[in-house]
Amino acid sequence: EIVLTQSPATLSLSPGERATLSCRASQSVSSSLGWYQQKPGQPPRLLIYDASNRATGIPARFSGSGSGTDFTLTISSLEPEDFAVYFCQQRSKWRTFGQGTKVEIK
Amino acid sequence: EVQVVESGGGLVQPGGSLRLSCAASGFTLSTYWMAWHRQAPGKRLEFVANIRPDGNEINYVDSVKGRFTISRDNAKNSLYLQMNSLRGEDTAVYYCSKDVLGGYFEHWGQGTLVTVSS
Numbered sequence: 535e536i537v538l539t540q541s542p543a544t545l546s547l548s549p550g551e552r553a554t555l556s557c558r559a560s561q562s563v564s565s566s567l568g569w570y571q572q573k574p575g576q577p578p579r580l581l582i583y584d585a586s587n588r589a590t591g592i593p594a595r596f597s598g599s600g601s602g603t604d605f606t607l608t609i610s611s612l613e614p615e616d617f618a619v620y621f622c623q624q625r626s627k628w629r630t631f632g633q634g635t636k637v638e639i640k
Numbered sequence: 641e642v643q644v645v646e647s648g649g650g651l652v653q654p655g656g657s658l659r660l661s662c663a664a665s666g667f668t669l670s671t672y673w674m675a676w677h678r679q680a681p682g683k684r685l686e687f688v689a690n691i692r693p694d695g696n697e698i699n700y701v702d703s704v705k706g707r708f709t710i711s712r713d714n715a716k717n718s719l720y721l722q723m724n725s726l727r728g729e730d731t732a733v734y735y736c737s738k739d740v741l742g743g744y745f746e747h748w749g750q751g752t753l754v755t756v757s758s
Contacts, residue, residue, distance in 0.1 A: 568744045577748030578685070583741050621685060625743025628701075629687035 536560055538622050538632035546640040553609040555635045557622035562602045566626040569598055569607045572634075573618045581620075582607065612637070642666035642747045644736050649752030656726050660752060662719040662736035667747075670714035673739035676721045678732035679751075686732075689721065690739045703729075726756045 537560040547553055557567065565585040570578040580589045582598035585605060595610045609616055617639050622632040648660040662674070675690040689700045689710040698710055709722040719736050733751040740746050 566743070570745075577735055577737075577750055578745070579748075580740075580744055580746050583744045589744075589746070623685075623744065629743055631685040631687070633684045 540632040544636045548640045555607040557605040559603045563624040563626035568623045570621045644749040646749040646752040649754045651755045657724045660721040664717045669717045674719045675739040677735045680732040
């Protein structure tokens, strides 16, 4: 099983700041990695697929990069609605999710 | 508007059964792979099963093989998960979603809670 490890567990930032979230895979997943946002009481929402492609309707402030085992989700300037938990997910072998990074208001 | 709504969760004793349903609207179910996931308290999301549009290809996570059955009724725009021989570790919120782009998940429902306890 491919294990995805996200860091940090919690990121405390202010609106307008840049957020950088990391996801590391236990083996190469090529570019087969996505990112999701989940707010309390809501289901996950797909943000990024295949490492760097924004899903439909996702604002340009969200960007993804990386390949192989190391991936990054960047939120260029945090909006109030961006404070949430973010998960990564790989589709290279089966489907597995990371444990999540919480982006909280500082 | 695309919407998926899960139902059928509840409290069940170990060894019991439940059937979850997922009602889809705003899109044609018959053109999409669909999936079930779960999230146990304090644990990461887990992909449980998926099913091809025609129902002829199905995949399960090892921990549910032989106990859970995913199915669909495209005429009713519905997805199902029959869960038998339930265990405590099956306690989770269960979500359905579209399975898109070769293995990512869009349009998740709000989830339905399954609690396995005596």
